[in-house]
Amino acid sequence: RSVRVHSRRESEGVGAGWVLHADGVLGAGAGGPVPAFDLTAWPPPGAVAVRTDDAYELLHQQGYVYGPVFRGLKAVWRRGDDVFAEVELPEQAHGDAERFGLHPALLDATMHALGVGEGVTGDEPTELPFSWTDVSLHAAGARSLRVRLSPQGVNSLSLSLADQDGAPVATVGGLMFRPVSVEQLSGVGVGGGLHEVVWRPLVSAGVVEGVGVSGGVVFEVPSVGVGVGVDPVVGVRSVLGGVLDRVKGWLADEGEGVEGGGPLVVVTRGGVSVGVGDGVDVCVAPVWGLVRAAQAENPGRIVLVDVDASGGVFGDVAGVVLASGEPEVAVRGGVVLVPRLVEVPAGAGGAVDGVPGVVGDGVVLVTGGTGGLGGLVARHLVEVHGVRRLVLAGRRGSDAPGVGVLVGELEGLGAEVSVVACDVSDRGAVAGLVEGVGAGLVGVVHAAGAGDNGLVGSMDGARLDRVLGAKADGAWYLHELTRDLGLAFFVLFSSAGGSVLAAGQANYAAANVFLDALAVHRHAEGLPATSLAYGLWDVATGLTEAIDDDARLMAARGLPALAPADALRLFDAGLRSGRAALVPLAVDVPTLKAHPGALHALLRDMVPAEAAPVVRTRTKGAGPAALIARLAGLGTEDRERALLDLVRGHAAAVLGHAGAEAVPAERGFLDSGFDSLTALELRNRLGEVTGCRLAPTLIFDYPSATELATHLRQTLFGEDTPADDLSAATADELFDLLDGDMFGSEA
CATH class of the missing domain: 3.40.50.720 (NAD(P)-binding Rossmann-like Domain)
Structure with a gap:
């Protein structure tokens, strides 16, 4: 089958031209039997190690700028004309590996080995892959690879890719490179689009009736309204002050006394407009901004609900709302709606050049x-x-x-x-x-x-x-x-x-x-x-x-400046x-996809679900249970070292660095570039991966990677629990041994 890949920005409209990115031919079973190349002996016998500690500085000088997920080169060897490399996805992208036949960042990293080694100065011309032939995938979902690159004439080579045990993952019979100029790459990037919030039905009317709130507390925000005798400047402060006090009190006592540690459900009336003709109370609407901040700082602790200003009842659909996992919903006529950010088509509403109306000498x-x-x-x-x-x-x-x-x-x-x-x-x-x-x-x-x-x-x-x-x-x-x-x-x-x-x-x-x-x-x-x-x-x-730090951090979150x-x-x-x-x-959709766990609910339609590949390489378990089981089998020093690597890796990812080595173990987080926003992101990441409920002030209470790693060890395993006591425990047994309040329902 012939295949061509074109694209254009949705915001450019139906009249815009399409850009051809690639064309090729797909064949069923074209790769034939699994290849017989052998990369089980590693490092390769007779190969000489090549220095890689400055690899990405050299590649940058050659015109290649790689973000954190793409910096996967770990080691390089040379033997004659052959180049061998070891590449691995960074930890923050491990969960994404199984969504691809072969993760693009991992495939790209296999070629980084060509830009390092003796004689490479950084002044070499920028070259990009141009033509691929005889490409076959033998196993999917790899997180790490062993690679052999062998020359096949001028500007061409073949690739043999294996997993960590040397079993074949993919082969490329021929790959040709061509030089590319800065001018050819100009204009490539994320230019931004115009978006709006749309409300989509989650549950049809009448599905759930009379279901009370289980494991949560409802706080109904008083409505003020904009009318005779109501000053919104005063009204908005009155409403926000009451909500702020309630939210702060809830977070301070961690919802004590609530069965199952359920969320605080903040219910507004007329706080959002879900479509044409649906009014909004300007005094109540700001509650959604304030509570969204509290939600981002305390994941899973608060739910926002807006009901009909005319008197809709939240209790009728409470069970569905809480079970949905959605952080914010609106209920209209018994129908539960969820907000999503979507791009507005170009020319929507009627295109008119210039500002609306006649400005003239106005x-x-x-x-x-x-x-x-x-x-x-x-x-x-x-x-x-x-x-x-x-x-x-x-x-x-x-x-x-x-x-x-x-x-x-x-x-x-x-x-x-x-x-x-x-x-x-x-x-x-x-x-x-x-x-x-x-x-x-x-x-x-x-x-x-x-x-x-x-x-x-x-x-x-x-x-x-x-x-x-x-x-x-x-x-x-x-x-x-x-x-x-x-x-x-x-x-x-x-x-x-x-x-x-x-x-x-x-x-x-x-x-x-x-x-x-x-x-x-x-x-x-x-x-x-x-x-x-x-x-x-x-x-x-x-x-x-x-702006430099802000722009870098926003880009790392998938929302570049x-x-x-x-x-x-x-x-x-x-x-x-x-x-x-x-x-x-x-x-930046690819970056959002690389961090699905941190995806804001409003952005979920930006990252559509994809079918998972059928064939899988062997991968170790994921999630809090698997992490704890792995740590439990380690001695005290190895356990603390593993947690230190975990902390430094996530800290580096939050700051947009290439790897954990960019975050010194003993250096203060604030000295490394953290602020209150990045501190929250690190807290949320570590909370998700360990299953622990961690304080928003985490890095201020434990101001270095070493201190934070020690705190995580004590939180997970206690002060004096010997490693041998837990080394043979199953994951379920570990959950019984550990305090259940540390884990969310999904864990």
């Missing part, structure tokens, strides 16, 4: 416009959309760093620019700002914001107030004071920190969800509004000065879409 107000993202948007409005009158509002006004240069650039482009000092958390100041612009105001871009990151346990009313002021209060005041001016557009700069990146920023997440809800609320009133919940921009701002050009392209697409709440985000 004035566009940009809050937070004296620097950072606001300054970039101001330039974009002038250069691309022809805006000629701008008011840039910022807390420091003309005293903001770089504002003089920005104004000079905008004026050089033909714009008339006014800079105004305004604290948008002050209603009187916003009223003066809007009155000063006058009737000529045609558009608003609210990009002002403030950050105050911290774990949910450290949050209080003052920290909520500090972040809500610039974002939420300012947005509401702008909404109130401009609603009768007939604006052409009203853009709110929200953040994915309200949804998929909420950990460590409960106050910021709540403020951003308020913006999303306000956009929905304005649409219901027939007013223009576009809330853009951006992922990280690849540019330093007042909120993200450490947006280049400014892509972010502004999505700004235009969002305006044209006619939708109220959108998520401009770059999503």
